[in-house]
Amino acid sequence: MAQIPIFSEDIPLFAEVILPLPGGVYTYAVGEELRKKIGRGSLVTVPLGPSKIYTGLVRGFVRERPHYGNIRPVFTVHEGFPVIGDAMLRLWSWVADYYMCSEGEVMRTAIPAALKPSGLTDLEIGQKSYRPSTVVSVGLGEGACEPGRLNEAFEKLSARAPGMYKALAALVEALGSDDPFGKEVPRERVDAGADVLGRLEKRGYIVRREKELLPGEGPRDEIFPVSLLPRLSEPQAAALEGIREAFQTKDTVLLHGVTGSGKTEIYIRLIAEQLAAGKDVLYLLPEIAMTSQTVSRLKKFFGRDVVTYHSSYPVRRKTENFIRAATSRGGTLVVGVRSAVFLPGQRLGMLVIDEEHDPSYKNHESAPRYNARDTAIVLAGMTGAKTLMGSATPSLESYANALAGKYGYIYLAERYGGSPMPRIVVSDTTKAVKRGERRSHFNKLTIDSISAVLERGRQAILFQNRRGFSPYIECPGCGWTASCPHCNVTLTYHKSEGSLRCHYCGHGESMPPFCPACGTKGVETRGFGTEKIEEELAALFPGARIERLDRDTATSEVRFGGIVRSFERGRTDILVGTQMITKGFDFEGVSFVGVLNADNLLAYPDFRASERAFQLLTQVAGRAGRRQEQGLVVIQTSQPQHPVIVRAAAGDYTAMARAQLTERREFFYPPFCRIIDIYLHHPDRQAVTAAAAALAGELRRVFGRRVNGPQPPPVDRVRGRYIERIMLKIERESSLGKARKLLAGKIEELQKDEKFRRVKIYCDPDPI
Numbered sequence: 086m087a088q089i090p091i092f093s094e095d096i097p098l099f100a101e102v103i104l105p106l107p108g109g110v111y112t113y114a115v116g117e118e119l120r121k122k123i124g125r126g127s128l129v130t131v132p133l134g135p136s137k138i139y140t141g142l143v144r145g146f147v148r149e150r151p152h153y154g155n156i157r158p159v160f161t162v163h164e165g166f167p168v169i170g171d172a173m174l175r176l177w178s179w180v181a182d183y184y185m186c187s188e189g190e191v192m193r194t195a196i197p198a199a200l201k202p203s204g205l206t207d208l209e210i211g212q213k214s215y216r217p218s219t220v221v222s223v224g225l226g227e228g229a230c231e232p233g234r235l236n237e238a239f240e241k242l243s244a245r246a247p248g249m250y251k252a253l254a255a256l257v258e259a260l261g262s263d264d265p266f267g268k269e270v271p272r273e274r275v276d277a278g279a280d281v282l283g284r285l286e287k288r289g290y291i292v293r294r295e296k297e298l299l300p301g302e303g304p305r306d307e308i309f310p311v312s313l314l315p316r317l318s319e320p321q322a323a324a325l326e327g328i329r330e331a332f333q334t335k336d337t338v339l340l341h342g343v344t345g346s347g348k349t350e351i352y353i354r355l356i357a358e359q360l361a362a363g364k365d366v367l368y369l370l371p372e373i374a375m376t377s378q379t380v381s382r383l384k385k386f387f388g389r390d391v392v393t394y395h396s397s398y399p400v401r402r403k404t405e406n407f408i409r410a411a412t413s414r415g416g417t418l419v420v421g422v423r424s425a426v427f428l429p430g431q432r433l434g435m436l437v438i439d440e441e442h443d444p445s446y447k448n449h450e451s452a453p454r455y456n457a458r459d460t461a462i463v464l465a466g467m468t469g470a471k472t473l474m475g476s477a478t479p480s481l482e483s484y485a486n487a488l489a490g491k492y493g494y495i496y497l498a499e500r501y502g503g504s505p506m507p508r509i510v511v512s513d514t515t516k517a518v519k520r521g522e523r524r525s526h527f528n529k530l531t532i533d534s535i536s537a538v539l540e541r542g543r544q545a546i547l548f549q550n551r552r553g554f555s556p557y558i559e560c561p562g563c564g565w566t567a568s569c570p571h572c573n574v575t576l577t578y579h580k581s582e583g584s585l586r587c588h589y590c591g592h593g594e595s596m597p598p599f600c601p602a603c604g605t606k607g608v609e610t611r612g613f614g615t616e617k618i619e620e621e622l623a624a625l626f627p628g629a630r631i632e633r634l635d636r637d638t639a640t641s642e643v644r645f646g647g648i649v650r651s652f653e654r655g656r657t658d659i660l661v662g663t664q665m666i667t668k669g670f671d672f673e674g675v676s677f678v679g680v681l682n683a684d685n686l687l688a689y690p691d692f693r694a695s696e697r698a699f700q701l702l703t704q705v706a707g708r709a710g711r712r713q714e715q716g717l718v719v720i721q722t723s724q725p726q727h728p729v730i731v732r733a734a735a736g737d738y739t740a741m742a743r744a745q746l747t748e749r750r751e752f753f754y755p756p757f758c759r760i761i762d763i764y765l766h767h768p769d770r771q772a773v774t775a776a777a778a779a780l781a782g783e784l785r786r787v788f789g790r791r792v793n794g795p796q797p798p799p800v801d802r803v804r805g806r807y808i809e810r811i812m813l814k815i816e817r818e819s820s821l822g823k824a825r826k827l828l829a830g831k832i833e834e835l836q837k838d839e840k841f842r843r844v845k846i847y848c849d850p851d852p853i
């Protein structure tokens with residue numbers, strides 16, 4: 086924990102407290118009785134408004150009474166809660182500054198809800214505040230505390246109480262049959278019900294002890310002798326050496342290793358070294374989709390030293406894991422998605438950013454709009470830790486940094502165990518139609534390949550980046566399509582529910598039997614999503630066991646895990662899915678991967694479209710043939726000559742990267758400039774257009790031609806609000822801090838105008 090300063094009692098003292106609100110920082114008086122307990126990074130409860138109480142975090146202290154009105158006192162200091170360390174506070178303030186939001190908004194993301202009850206009354210705070218959970222350990226009791234008594238106990242129980250007998254035997258085994266006396270093991274290691282253990286305890290054969298689970302005190306009964314660590318192949322060992330060497334001179338290293346090259350095993354070796362040296366390690370993953378497989382691989386080696394973190398965890402688990410991670414002083418491996426960047430231990434030695442190219446590291450939906458990869462690198466800089474980023478398809482930003490010598494760069498060109506890279510075949514959809522070689526949404530090559538795979542008892546993955554049955558419906562009579570009343574998008578048809586749904590706001594309605602515009606009967610579905618593919622597959626391969634992995638089926642971590650496990654264990658033959666299935670999975674049985682429509686990957690109106698399409702195609706292809714036999718990948722497209730398709734099929738990352746970097750330099754896009762997108766929202770189109778025009782005009786006066794737009798984004802109305810966007814492109818050499826300040830000033834000025842006060846404006850730095 087951070088040092089708690091001792092404040093002299095006769096000088097007034099005021100605490101600057103971050104509250105989880107857009108407003109940010111508020112000042113409170115610190116009473117004498119609290120001065121010994123309070124420090125920078127303490128959690129405190131404070132009043133706000135006439136009756137509400139908030140939990141906030143002390144950012145610092147001032148001696149001068151602030152000039153404004155009535156200063157209220159800090160109510161209580163949460164002792165026993167982790168003090169947020171100095172590096173973390175500096176990181177918060179960097180995030181707030183760089184991503185243009187308040188420290189309160191950073192706090193909202195950085196700390197689990199249970200630790201910061203908001204807007205409650207005094208009484209509720211008492212009820213809601215977090216109580217740490219406990220662990221139970223079990224050992225032998227008085228009645229079995231030496232060999233003679235233990236034998237007696239077994240004899241008695243064997244005749245009359247087989248249940249208890251079994252439980253006692255299980256305990257003895259867990260304790261170590263040679264010498265089970267005077268020891269304890271965690272409750273979970275004893276395979277017996279609570280009721281049986283209760284009865285054993287009553288008779289004095291066992292004792293149970295309950296302890297609060299304190300930081301770094303999770304029962305550690307698993308260790309990782311180096312002999313148990315994965316033995317690396319020669320190329321892996323060379324890569325590991327290369328990384329070590331690069332770390333001598335660089336703080337950040339990019340490990341570019343083809344899919345299936347065994348990057349995880351290399352991470353594991355480096356993590357083990359750090360933990361053994363008493364350091365903490367933070368391991369970031371892009372999405373829940375990947376955590377299950379990777380976490381179980383990591384747990385195999387690091388057992389209980391692994392703390393996992395995901396924003397969708399139940400409150401209690403999240404809070405517990407937060408406290409364990411944030412208070413660790415060495416020896417803890419924190420594994421988590423985006424927001425886990427805010428909870429590494431206090432002795433951070435290394436950060437691993439797996440699949441660093443993944444767009445889900447960036448939060449674009451609400452403040453703070455941070456990129457966890459970039460934030461992690463900044464954190465490493467603040468703490469002196471090293472950063473290792475890994476990917477089979479590095480982001481162009483990271484790749485450019487590697488080319489420039491800013492990052493160390495290690496390339497791992499072959500798969501582990503000599504597995505061949507998959508063979509990738511591009512299948513022309515237009516030609517297939519002309520030749521009569523297309524059935525529903527499958528080219529003949531795809532169908533034949535699936536048949537062959539099924540016949541050999543192997544598995545197939547089919548990728549379509551749209552969920553639902555069909556992305557829109559259309560009247561064959563008049564061309565009417567169903568669109569969302571709140572957003573400017575078509576409604577997606579979900580057949581199993583018989584409903585039309587908006588993927589932007591969640592609006593739902595039922596499928597109309599007649600066209601609401603002209604009355605024609607039988608509105609038709611157009612295009613196809615994963616649900617339709619699943620249905621068509623069932624008709625084409627009636628014997629096959631088919632499952633679907635997308636946001637509609639993987640509604641929880643448990644459901645998600647179920648689908649993945651069933652495929653892993655070979656209980657499913659074909660897995661259909663969206664981007665979810667492209668990420669980092671290692672399935673042994675997959676021999677075939679089909680991409681059903683690469684065209685819509687190429688069609689995004691975004692400067693990153695080509696990079697993204699290449700990454701997605703390469704990643705999904707990389708799921709095929711991860712063991713001895715070579716996998717086959719078929720990419721269905723009507724643009725077989727498109728450079729991205731050609732390069733993805735050839736597995737030529739370098740060619741893609743070179744071409745894209747040239748284009749980005751020419752048209753002045755990242756990594757050759759930095760972008761800040763400015764969004765304006767309002768229910769009234771006129772208001773938002775006028776505000777955007779006014780702001781762009783003002784910005785041009787300072788930024789000149791760096792201002793692009795305003796222009797509405799492709800979906801220009803969401804949840805009843807019209808959207809305009811202004812793009813600011815700033816040279817890498819010029820001061821971004823100054824630009825942010827100027828920009829924030831212009832926005833503030835604009836919002837003073839009565840006409841524009843209600844237009845919501847926010848900035849999205851480094852958009853993805």
Ligand code: ADP
Binds near residue numbers: 344345349501711
């Ligand atoms: P990547 O993440 O680079 O795509 P993985 O880490 O998933 O590759 O590795 C591919 C497969 O090879 C996994 O099943 C992994 O367990 C196995 N593997 C990789 N390295 C080793 C090793 N040194 N010893 C044993 N198995 C390994």
Ligand code: ZN
Binds near residue numbers: 560600603604
């Ligand atoms: Zn019609």
Ligand code: ZN
Binds near residue numbers: 571589590592
């Ligand atoms: Zn909608």
